[in-house]
Amino acid sequence: MNGFMKKIKRPVIHVESSCQVEMFVPENDVKQATAAPPGKDAVRFKDSDPRDIYLGSLCIETHLSKAGIVAPSLIRQLLSELDWSDFKCKYQAGGRPPYHPRLMMGMILYGIAKGVSSLRGLEELARTDLGCMWIGGGICPDHSIFGRFINKHRVQITGDFFMSVTRQVLERTGSDCESVAGDGTVVQAAASRFGLIKQEAARQAQHDAERSAKENPDDPEMQRKKEVADEVAKTLHRRREARRKKGKPFDHVKVSRTEPQAMHQPLKTKQRAPSYKASILANEKRIVVAAAVNPSSETKAVKPMMEDVKKLSGQMPRQGMFDAGYHCQEVIDVAMENNMDLPCPAGRTNNNGSEKKSTSKHFPKSKFVYDDQSDLYRCPAGEVLKPTEHRRGNSTEPGYVRYGTKSCAGCQLRDGCTKSAGGRKIKRYAVDEKKEALRQVMEQKGAQLRYLKRQAMVEPVFSELRYRQGLMRFRRKGTDAVRLEFFLHVSAHNLRRAAAVLSVVFLRLWLATRRYCSVYVPPPLVTASRRRSPPPGGRRFLS
Structure with missing residues (x-):
C-alpha cells in the first residue's frame, strides 16, 4: 500500500423516469414532481418521485394497485409522515446531492421485511423489485452506500427513529401499550462456533x-x-x-x-454456539413496542424495555404477560414498582397458565407449604421442616434460610422426595413470598384467561422474524452492531404489520361499500379472492 486506499468509482444507476409515455394515455396517470428549491446553505437531497416511473404505458403506482400489492404504498406513506431532521443534520451542503434518508430507510426496511437483509441483496432488490422502486423513487444505491448509510445513522435507528416509527404505527392501527406480552429467543452470532x-x-x-x-x-x-x-x-x-x-x-x-461479547450457549437446535438473547414486548396487534439484546439474560432486559414503553406512550403498561422463564425477582420487582398486573406462571405450564404435573421423580418445592406465622414448612407427608441454617447474601448470591427435618429416615414417601442421606432440605429466599403470592394469583380463572392472550401476541412475532425476515443469525459482530441489526428487523416488522392491518381495514370498507351500493365499486388495493387463498407460487408479501 502507498499510504492511501484506491478510490472506487461506480456508475450511478437509476430507473428511467423521463415521462416519455405513449400517446392517448389518460391525463391523470401522468404526474409531474414539483418541489420547492432548497435554501442557499441547505443540503439538496435526491428525492425522486416514483409517479414518473412507468411500466409500459401504465404508471407503476397503478400497476401495483391493480396487482393487489399494498405494502409499498403504505410503507412509503407511513415514512413520509415522519420527521427526518435528525437524519438530515448528518449531511453537509455541497457536492453531489445525497439520497434522501426517507428513501434509503424505506428501501432497507422493505427489503428486510421481504427477507433480504444483506447489503448486496438490497442492491439487487433496488434494481429488480417494483415495490422497492416505488418506495425509493427509482434510485439504485449499491451495497457500499447502504452500508455507509446504516453506520452513519446507527444512533438514530436504535433510538428516536424506532420510537417514531412505532408511535406512528400505533396511531395508524389504533392500538396502544396498555397490555403487552414479553418473550425472548436465542439468535446465533456471526462468529463461528469452531473458533x-x-x-x-x-x-x-x-x-x-x-x-x-x-x-x-x-x-x-x-x-x-x-x-x-x-x-x-x-x-x-x-x-x-x-x-x-x-x-x-x-x-x-x-x-x-473474534466476537467475545457473544455468549457460548445452547441454540434452538440444541447445538451450542456463540449467540445473543433478543427480547421484545408486543401489544395485542403484534406490534413490537420495545426491544433489547443481551448476551445471556432475557430477564435483565425487562426493566429497560418497560422504560422504553413509558417513553413511547407516556405511561407504564397496565399489564405485562410473560412465560415461566420470567418468574423471578427482577421481573416481579418491576411489576410491583409500577403497579402492573403480572400474569406469569411458575414452572412448566399449560397454554392457559395452569401448572403441569411435574415430570420429576421428586416433589417440587411448590408441594411444601410454608407457614409464615410459625416460620416452618410442611411436607406432603405432613412432617414439619424447621430452620437449620441462615446464610447471608452477597453481591452475587442472595441470602436464604435452609429448612430441614429428621423424619425423612422412616418416611414412606422418601423415594419420591429425596435421595440425600440427611433428608430433604428446602431453601427459602426473600423473593419466595412474592412468588407464592403470584402463584396463588395464577390459580384464578381470570388470570389464566388473561394469560391465554400472551401466546397469540408475542410468539408469532419471533416466527415472522425468523422465517419471513430471515433472522436466523446475526450478520454483524459486537453487541452494538447486533442491537442495530435487531432494531432494523423489528422496525421492518412493525411497518409490515401496519400495512397488513391497514389493508384489512381497506378491504372491509370496500366490502361494506359494495354491499350497500347498487353500482359496482372496484376494490381499493386488495381483492377478497387474493386474501382467501395464497398464490400458487407461495405466500405473497403481506398476504
Whole structure:
C-alpha cells in the first residue's frame, strides 16, 4: 500500500423516469414532481418521485394497485409522515446531492421485511423489485452506500427513529401499550462456533498479541489485534469467576476469539454456539413496542424495555404477560414498582397458565407449604421442616434460610422426595413470598384467561422474524452492531404489520361499500379472492 486506499468509482444507476409515455394515455396517470428549491446553505437531497416511473404505458403506482400489492404504498406513506431532521443534520451542503434518508430507510426496511437483509441483496432488490422502486423513487444505491448509510445513522435507528416509527404505527392501527406480552429467543452470532478458546489459549493469544504490538508499535492492525486479545481474556476470566461464585463448573467456559461479547450457549437446535438473547414486548396487534439484546439474560432486559414503553406512550403498561422463564425477582420487582398486573406462571405450564404435573421423580418445592406465622414448612407427608441454617447474601448470591427435618429416615414417601442421606432440605429466599403470592394469583380463572392472550401476541412475532425476515443469525459482530441489526428487523416488522392491518381495514370498507351500493365499486388495493387463498407460487408479501 502507498499510504492511501484506491478510490472506487461506480456508475450511478437509476430507473428511467423521463415521462416519455405513449400517446392517448389518460391525463391523470401522468404526474409531474414539483418541489420547492432548497435554501442557499441547505443540503439538496435526491428525492425522486416514483409517479414518473412507468411500466409500459401504465404508471407503476397503478400497476401495483391493480396487482393487489399494498405494502409499498403504505410503507412509503407511513415514512413520509415522519420527521427526518435528525437524519438530515448528518449531511453537509455541497457536492453531489445525497439520497434522501426517507428513501434509503424505506428501501432497507422493505427489503428486510421481504427477507433480504444483506447489503448486496438490497442492491439487487433496488434494481429488480417494483415495490422497492416505488418506495425509493427509482434510485439504485449499491451495497457500499447502504452500508455507509446504516453506520452513519446507527444512533438514530436504535433510538428516536424506532420510537417514531412505532408511535406512528400505533396511531395508524389504533392500538396502544396498555397490555403487552414479553418473550425472548436465542439468535446465533456471526462468529463461528469452531473458533472458541478456553482460558489457557486465551492467555497465550494475549501474550502473543502483546509481543507483536510491542515489536510493531506503528502498525494499527497489530494494535487492534492486541485490544481484541485483551478483551477476550478479560471476558473469559469474568465469566469463569461468575460461574465459580455461583458454585457451577467453570473449567469448560469458552469465548469466541473474534466476537467475545457473544455468549457460548445452547441454540434452538440444541447445538451450542456463540449467540445473543433478543427480547421484545408486543401489544395485542403484534406490534413490537420495545426491544433489547443481551448476551445471556432475557430477564435483565425487562426493566429497560418497560422504560422504553413509558417513553413511547407516556405511561407504564397496565399489564405485562410473560412465560415461566420470567418468574423471578427482577421481573416481579418491576411489576410491583409500577403497579402492573403480572400474569406469569411458575414452572412448566399449560397454554392457559395452569401448572403441569411435574415430570420429576421428586416433589417440587411448590408441594411444601410454608407457614409464615410459625416460620416452618410442611411436607406432603405432613412432617414439619424447621430452620437449620441462615446464610447471608452477597453481591452475587442472595441470602436464604435452609429448612430441614429428621423424619425423612422412616418416611414412606422418601423415594419420591429425596435421595440425600440427611433428608430433604428446602431453601427459602426473600423473593419466595412474592412468588407464592403470584402463584396463588395464577390459580384464578381470570388470570389464566388473561394469560391465554400472551401466546397469540408475542410468539408469532419471533416466527415472522425468523422465517419471513430471515433472522436466523446475526450478520454483524459486537453487541452494538447486533442491537442495530435487531432494531432494523423489528422496525421492518412493525411497518409490515401496519400495512397488513391497514389493508384489512381497506378491504372491509370496500366490502361494506359494495354491499350497500347498487353500482359496482372496484376494490381499493386488495381483492377478497387474493386474501382467501395464497398464490400458487407461495405466500405473497403481506398476504
